[in-house]
Amino acid sequence: EDQVTQSPEALRLQEGESSSLNCSYTVSGLRGLFWYRQDPGKGPEFLFTLYSAGEEKEKERLKATLTKKESFLHITAPKPEDSATYLCAVPQSQAGTALIFGKGTTLSVSS
Amino acid sequence: DVKVTQSSRYLVKRTGEKVFLECVQDMDHENMFWYRQDPGLGLRLIYFSYDVKMKEKGDIPEGYSVSREKKERFSLILESASTNQTSMYLCASSLRFRETQYFGPGTRLLVL
Structure with missing residues (x-):
């Protein structure tokens, strides 16, 4: 069964304290992995797409990496404005069109 | 920039009422999706459409x-x-299928 699991569910950091969020998946024939950021009461905002193991993408303090079984979202020297829920998603492995979303990691960064 | 808009940010309706939620995208995308998001359950797909008048x-x-x-x-x-x-x-x-999905701002619906 296709599945996406994110850990931890919640993460509290001090400003400047770097850390990583994990997204592990079980789908056959990965066709991309997507990272989103969601602020409270708003729709998810697209961050990155990764397609192959070893690929990395960066945006400001965020760097996403991909292996054959998981992806990491590394946050370097976070600021309070990085506080949000981070979601990852992968396409279904069968012929379906849907993305399967993890339940997200809620990040809180305090100053 | 891709823009997806939704007709309302907040709605309050009564039990039994018929409710319409509308979504508009301006990027000529083939596929459109409706999800609901609940605490602890994440995003769940309700319906999607891959062409005019087509739905799944x-x-x-x-x-x-x-x-x-x-x-x-x-x-x-x-x-x-x-x-x-x-x-x-x-x-x-x-x-296209299995490509990046761009989301609207969401509608928070309360049914009393």
Whole structure:
């Protein structure tokens, strides 16, 4: 069964304290992995797409990496404005069109 | 920039009312999606559409219907709203299957 699991569910950091969020998946024939950021009461905002193991993408303090079984979202020297829920998603492995979303990691960064 | 808009940010309806949620995208995307998001359950797909007048059920279609008469517009209909349909409703669109989905701002629906 296709599945996406994110850990931890919640993460509290001090400003400047770097850390990583994990997204592990079980789908056959990965066709991309997507990272989103969601602020409270708003729709998810697209961050990155990764397609192959070893690929990395960066945006400001965020760097996403991909292996054959998981992806990491590394946050370097976070600021309070990085506080949000981070979601990852992968396409279904069968012929379906849907993305399967993890339940997200809620990040809180305090100053 | 891709823009997906939703007709309302907040809605309050009574049990049994018919509810229309509308979504519009301006990027000529083929595919459009409706999700609901609930605490602890994450995003769940209700319906999607891959072309005008075409629709497919997602994981939780019961109690909902959809309409896509124009490529840019995708409507979610609650035929008879119930309290268990209180939720955040999110619309998304993508150019092709399995590609990046772009989300609207969401509609928070409260059914009393």
